[in-house]
Amino acid sequence: MKNTLLLFGAAAVLVFTESCRMKSTATAVQGDAASKTYVAPGKYDEYYNFVSGGFNGQVSVYGLPSGRLLKVIPVFSVFPENGYGYSEETKAMLNTTQGEIPWDDQHHLELSQTNGEQDGRWLFANANNTPRVARIDLTTFKTVEILQLPNSGGNHSSPFITENTEYVVAGTRFSVPLGAEDAPISSFKENFRSTASFISVDKTSGNMKLAFQIILPGMNLDLSHAGKGVSHDWFFFSSYNTEQAYTLLEVNASQKDKDYIIAVNWKKAEEYAKAGKGKKVAADYAHNTFDEHKQAAASVIEKEVLLLDPKDCPDMVYMIPCPKSPHGCDLDPTGEYIVGSGKLAALIPVFSFSKMTSAIQQKQYEGNFYGIPILKYEAVLHGEVKKPGLGPLHTEFDGKGNAYTSMFLSSEVVKWRLKDLQVVDRVPTYYSVGHLMIPGGDTRKPWGKYLVAYNKITKDRFLPTGPELAQSAQLYDISGDKMQLVLDYPTLGEPHYGQACPASLIKEKQVKYYDINKNGNEFVTMGEKKAGVVRKGNRVDVYMTAIRSHLVPDNIEGVFVGDEVYFHVTNLEQDWDIPHGFAVKNNPNAELLIMPGETVTLKFTPEKQGIYPFYCTDFCSALHQEMSGYLRVSPKGSNVPVKFGTGETITGGSVAQK
Amino acid sequence: MKQSHFLAAIIIGSLFIYSCGSAPQPAAGGSEQATDTSMITGGGEEAGQPAAADDLKGTGKFTEVKLTHPLDKAMITAGKTTYDVKCAACHKLTGEKLVGPGWKGVTDRRKPEWIMNFVTNTDEMLDKDAAARAMMEECMVRMPNQHLSDDEARQVLEFMRSNDGKN
Numbered sequence: 001m002k003n004t005l006l007l008f009g010a011a012a013v014l015v016f017t018e019s020c021r022m023k024s025t026a027t028a029v030q031g032d033a034a035s036k037t038y039v040a041p042g043k044y045d046e047y048y049n050f051v052s053g054g055f056n057g058q059v060s061v062y063g064l065p066s067g068r069l070l071k072v073i074p075v076f077s078v079f080p081e082n083g084y085g086y087s088e089e090t091k092a093m094l095n096t097t098q099g100e101i102p103w104d105d106q107h108h109l110e111l112s113q114t115n116g117e118q119d120g121r122w123l124f125a126n127a128n129n130t131p132r133v134a135r136i137d138l139t140t141f142k143t144v145e146i147l148q149l150p151n152s153g154g155n156h157s158s159p160f161i162t163e164n165t166e167y168v169v170a171g172t173r174f175s176v177p178l179g180a181e182d183a184p185i186s187s188f189k190e191n192f193r194s195t196a197s198f199i200s201v202d203k204t205s206g207n208m209k210l211a212f213q214i215i216l217p218g219m220n221l222d223l224s225h226a227g228k229g230v231s232h233d234w235f236f237f238s239s240y241n242t243e244q245a246y247t248l249l250e251v252n253a254s255q256k257d258k259d260y261i262i263a264v265n266w267k268k269a270e271e272y273a274k275a276g277k278g279k280k281v282a283a284d285y286a287h288n289t290f291d292e293h294k295q296a297a298a299s300v301i302e303k304e305v306l307l308l309d310p311k312d313c314p315d316m317v318y319m320i321p322c323p324k325s326p327h328g329c330d331l332d333p334t335g336e337y338i339v340g341s342g343k344l345a346a347l348i349p350v351f352s353f354s355k356m357t358s359a360i361q362q363k364q365y366e367g368n369f370y371g372i373p374i375l376k377y378e379a380v381l382h383g384e385v386k387k388p389g390l391g392p393l394h395t396e397f398d399g400k401g402n403a404y405t406s407m408f409l410s411s412e413v414v415k416w417r418l419k420d421l422q423v424v425d426r427v428p429t430y431y432s433v434g435h436l437m438i439p440g441g442d443t444r445k446p447w448g449k450y451l452v453a454y455n456k457i458t459k460d461r462f463l464p465t466g467p468e469l470a471q472s473a474q475l476y477d478i479s480g481d482k483m484q485l486v487l488d489y490p491t492l493g494e495p496h497y498g499q500a501c502p503a504s505l506i507k508e509k510q511v512k513y514y515d516i517n518k519n520g521n522e523f524v525t526m527g528e529k530k531a532g533v534v535r536k537g538n539r540v541d542v543y544m545t546a547i548r549s550h551l552v553p554d555n556i557e558g559v560f561v562g563d564e565v566y567f568h569v570t571n572l573e574q575d576w577d578i579p580h581g582f583a584v585k586n587n588p589n590a591e592l593l594i595m596p597g598e599t600v601t602l603k604f605t606p607e608k609q610g611i612y613p614f615y616c617t618d619f620c621s622a623l624h625q626e627m628s629g630y631l632r633v634s635p636k637g638s639n640v641p642v643k644f645g646t647g648e649t650i651t652g653g654s655v656a657q658k
Numbered sequence: 659m660k661q662s663h664f665l666a667a668i669i670i671g672s673l674f675i676y677s678c679g680s681a682p683q684p685a686a687g688g689s690e691q692a693t694d695t696s697m698i699t700g701g702g703e704e705a706g707q708p709a710a711a712d713d714l715k716g717t718g719k720f721t722e723v724k725l726t727h728p729l730d731k732a733m734i735t736a737g738k739t740t741y742d743v744k745c746a747a748c749h750k751l752t753g754e755k756l757v758g759p760g761w762k763g764v765t766d767r768r769k770p771e772w773i774m775n776f777v778t779n780t781d782e783m784l785d786k787d788a789a790a791r792a793m794m795e796e797c798m799v800r801m802p803n804q805h806l807s808d809d810e811a812r813q814v815l816e817f818m819r820s821n822d823g824k825n
Binding site: 043044513515516517526527528529530545547548549550552572573574575578621622623647 | 690743746756798799803805
């Protein structure tokens with residue numbers, strides 16, 4: 001009996017020890033996880049969480065801590081759901097020097113800041129594939145500006161910002177020859193360059209302008225973050241492939257023990273730019289803006305860019321050696337510590353800004369990289385986090401002296417202290433975490449209550465859906481000493497970096513509808529009396545209104561095969577959340593979604609004779625099913641007069657009372 | 659034997675305490691409550707308190723509207739502009755119902771305060787006012803809140819008076 005009991009006790013010890021260490025799916029969630037994420041019906045989440053959509057090119061918005069999806073904001077990809085990129089008003093947003101590019105790979109997000117704290121005005125997003133940076137207005141959750149970048153390939157270290165949103169940066173993951181030069185790939189070292197672009201942001205309007213580009217040697221810029229507080233004037237970029245390989249990078253770019261973190265004094269760069277130290281060169285790039293008054297986008301091709309060469313600008317750029325192809329490049333809330341995460345390293349180097357400045361003063365160099373001084377590793381190092389785990393990628397901060405680093409290979413989040421670099425906690429992620437995010441975790445003022453891990457592998461986390469699975473995210477409560485997993489939820493596209501801020505920063509300033517009396521759209525219809533149809537050659541403009549629950553006109557005749565028909569639909573509603581939709585049979589692209597007080601245009605070119613029903617696609621009232629009409633398309637050259645109207649107003653005549 | 663029993667119990671017990679558990683925490687989530695009731699239409703039983711005399715003025719900020727004579731021409735013109743953009747889609751100027759009731763005679767049927775309250779405080783009126791609810795049941799469409807300003811509401815009232823041949 002005695003023996004049995006002892007044995008039982010020992011077995012229990014083993015079982016519990018094992019389960020705590022392994023943290024299987026069953027045991028990882030402890031305590032009252034459900035109540036920590038439960039947001040009762042009718043209650044609001046505490047945080048807005050903006051999450052990059054990766055290869056879907058969009059941005060998704062979730063509520064935290066519930067993990068509920070609130071919205072998908074179309075940015076770099078067309079969005080048939082609401083007509084973004086299809087409507088005449090939004091087509092120009094996706095214009096580039098290569099014409100319309102309707103897709104991109106959206107990796108990182110940054111909320112605008114004032115004094116290093118989130119201010120809830122704008123959200124910036126990068127396009128990785130065709131280098132672009134977008135600005136989203138957080139009063140409408142709408143993409144209002146997209147700037148293309150010349151002299152760039154793989155716009156990865158973007159769109160990180162300085163503390164007062166003075167600049168958004170864009171660094172090249174893929175070096176390319178500058179300008180339109182035709183060069184052999186094998187001439188990488190001679191001809192290929194990386195560039196760090198600084199885009200200035202107008203304080204009031206938010207409008208972006210490519211202020212200058214700093215030319216750097218051929219290598220891969222990976223991630224970046226601005227300095228803060230003491231390091232306000234600086235920007236830091238991580239790099240890999242300083243081996244300058246151009247084939248089989250997996251092997252050839254992993255040769256050196258150390259690559260670099262590139263420290264750029266942007267204040268100095270700004271001075272050099274003003275002092276005329278740069279070189280203006282020809283460069284074509286598209287600049288697309290959405291005018292809220294005209295309710296339409298316009299695209300302008302810019303013609304020139306200012307290049308700054310470190311050779312002509314001393315003390316502007318320094319290289320800090322950093323072990324093993326660093327990925328994340330993150331600054332703590334004080335701006336003193338720079339964390340480089342060497343993704344192949346077994347340690348995390350933490351650099352000190354004050355040591356960096358004294359190393360610069362004392363010229364503690366260990367050589368140079370194409371003329372750019374390389375600072376001595378030990379002279380800049382604050383210390384190394386030893387044996388943190390495998391494959392460190394990104395670090396965020398809780399504002400209480402702790403750092404949290406994602407470990408891709410060992411699939412965990414590791415919490416460590418900045419002061420003495422000791423690891424104090426670790427939790428598993430499911431599976432293979434990429435970025436992690438703490439609300440405000442890359443600013444001077446983190447809200448250290450939650451942490452989200454954005455995982456790269458999903459496997460068995462949710463009900464299986466064939467070979468392709470949604471990505472998994474995990475929410476941790478980090479308010480206590482130990483991190484606690486509280487929620488597991490699927491996300492759209494492939495989230496990379498995300499941002500989150502208290503809901504109070506944003507929710508009070510939401511536009512709920514557009515004032516119809518301020519509608520400046522060229523094709524607005526101010527009331528049903530002005531609705532009508534105008535023909536000019538083979539262009540037919542339909543001035544249409546929508547209100548619960550009819551369209552005016554809802555009978556249209558006198559349109560011929562091959563005509564270009566523009567439906568300009570004005571939503572006359574003046575109430576929140578009453579959009580109307582518009583779709584016409586056989587239209588070969590997408591529908592329109594028209595917000596209250598807004599005018600949106602669908603271009604339709606009928607190719608065959610027939611009757612084309614059209615209708616409202618957004619259920620709007622008890623009589624929504626009745627909200628429909630007919631377009632008659634007659635053979636080209638037939639003698640059918642223009643006729644339009646709704647109910648008893650159906651009349652002939654081709655002139656609308658515009 | 660008694661002792662080992664005890665020991666085992668302690669070990670197991672302490673493991674439970676040590677293991678990965680945690681103390682209860684207050685529930686998460688913002689404390690703010692959604693308050694928009696504009697799309698909630700109560701059922702027949704809850705609906706429409708019997709109309710007291712004051713209810714003829716409806717619910718809203720307008721308790722006393724001073725009518726002036728003769729009619730104000732500038733207000734009539736402005737009122738017609740607002741009518742064309744925000745109202746005409748559903749209301750004819752005759753007595754004929756389109757989506758909502760025709761406007762002919764509206765200034766005889768309703769007090770000026772009721773009209774101005776209804777066009778500026780549409781959602782609350784549709785929830786609470788017996789006459790407004792009765793019209794909704796007849797038309798089967800909730801009148802959209804067209805967000806008229808106070809001035810626009812007064813101008814529309816003047817336009818209605820003119821449409822009714824008042825002076």
